[in-house]
Amino acid sequence: MTSDEHARLMRANQANWDARTPVHLASRFYGLDQDLDPERWFAAFEWEDLGDLTGRDVLHLQCHLGTETLALARRGARAVGLDFSEASVAAATGVAARAGVAVEYVPANVYDAVEALGGRRFDVVYTGKGALCYLPDLERWAGVIAQLLRPGGLLYIVEFHPLLNSLGPKPAPGEGPELLLRHDYLGGEGPVHRDATRTYTDGPPVEGATESYEWMHGIGEVLGALTGAGLSVRRLRESEELPWPRWPHMKRTPSGWWRLPEPRIPLLYGLLAHR
Numbered sequence: 001m002t003s004d005e006h007a008r009l010m011r012a013n014q015a016n017w018d019a020r021t022p023v024h025l026a027s028r029f030y031g032l033d034q035d036l037d038p039e040r041w042f043a044a045f046e047w048e049d050l051g052d053l054t055g056r057d058v059l060h061l062q063c064h065l066g067t068e069t070l071a072l073a074r075r076g077a078r079a080v081g082l083d084f085s086e087a088s089v090a091a092a093t094g095v096a097a098r099a100g101v102a103v104e105y106v107p108a109n110v111y112d113a114v115e116a117l118g119g120r121r122f123d124v125v126y127t128g129k130g131a132l133c134y135l136p137d138l139e140r141w142a143g144v145i146a147q148l149l150r151p152g153g154l155l156y157i158v159e160f161h162p163l164l165n166s167l168g169p170k171p172a173p174g175e176g177p178e179l180l181l182r183h184d185y186l187g188g189e190g191p192v193h194r195d196a197t198r199t200y201t202d203g204p205p206v207e208g209a210t211e212s213y214e215w216m217h218g219i220g221e222v223l224g225a226l227t228g229a230g231l232s233v234r235r236l237r238e239s240e241e242l243p244w245p246r247w248p249h250m251k252r253t254p255s256g257w258w259r260l261p262e263p264r265i266p267l268l269y270g271l272l273a274h275r
Contacts, residue, residue: 001190006136009191010084010109013134015209017064017085020199024065025091029201029244036099038071041129041243044255046158049235049272053077056123059148061110062131066092066103072126073101082116084109111140114147121150128159129243130200133214136191138221142229149275155231157271161238162186162218164246164267179247179260187216200246219269231273238266 001009024030054076060069063081065088073079073096081103083089089107096103108116125148135141145155168182183192191213197205223233241257242250246267250258260267 001136009136009213010134012209013212014084014109016206016212017083018087019206019208019210021065021085021087021091023199023203023206024201025095027201027203029203030065030067032065032067032095036070036095038067038074040256041068042071043158043239043241043243043257043268043270045237045239045270046156047075049237049270050075050124050126050154050156053124057120058124058126059113059117059122061113061125061127062134063092063105064088066095066105068126068129069103069105070096070099070101073103077124079103080117080122081105082108082110082113110135111137111144113144117148120148122148122153123150124154124156125149126156126158128157130160132157132159132217132222133165134212135217136215138217138225139228142225142231145226146229146231146275149231151275153275155226155271155273155275157222157269157273159222159269159271160242161266161269162216163265164242165216184216186218187221189216191215219271222271226271226273231275233271233273235270235272237270239268239270240264240266242267 056077058072058077058079060081063069063083066081069079069081086107089105093105106116125145162185166181166183166185167179193213195211197210240259243257245258250260253259
């Protein structure tokens with residue numbers, strides 16, 4: 001696909017996330033009308049990998065409602081969140097204000113982040129949990145990351161495992177409850193087109209822009225893009241747990257997160273790299 005075609009599909013995604021925002025903002029899934037605990041979206045290993053954030057400049061890319069951005073700020077970071085959905089940025093700003101947490105939010109496409117942030121550089125760039133699938137070009141993305149990081153700065157990706165994205169969430173008629181491989185693990189076959197009035201949260205149907213596009217990215221593709229941009233990978237973790245029960249037969253773990261019954265498979269991965 002050409003860059004113009006990528007831009008067109010990303011504009012469709014932007015409109016879709018604008019339409020999703022009011023549904024997510026009011027959902028029980030995010031629970032923003034309750035006592036806000038943004039750290040529930042973090043695995044314990046994330047804080048171990050990130051280390052002490054006190055006084056560090058941290059950028060959260062594709063931040064949506066800013067739940068993780070708030071947790072980073074509460075850990076002492078000077079936190080900035082960036083998202084291409086202006087509706088999400090407005091909502092995140094309101095959530096941070098109600099929580100009494102100082103966070104700066106910037107509306108911009110991730111590919112335009114260097115210009116949108118005025119050339120600022122950061123000690124840590126954090127991203128993931130449903131972010132990379134909305135990016136058509138990981139090599140270009142990795143180049144942006146390299147420009148956003150100070151020398152020695154850290155990139156931390158905590159993302160849904162490509163194996164998770166390959167599993168079908170619902171059995172076909174006549175099949176049992178077993179999850180089957182229904183989608184590509186590897187990228188390269190173009191975007192997956194979706195047209196849905198429901199998102200991953202509870203709440204009413206999405207109104208307006210219901211179409212979206214997702215690109216599959218295997219872990220090898222992610223690693224190749226980062227090393228090609230000059231970053232060095234320090235650590236790669238695979239985790240069997242998710243912060244919410246994606247499928248009904250998942251079991252709660254002592255951490256409060258959720259896993260599938262046996263056999264154990266990776267559902268999430270954490271990748272730490274530095275410039």
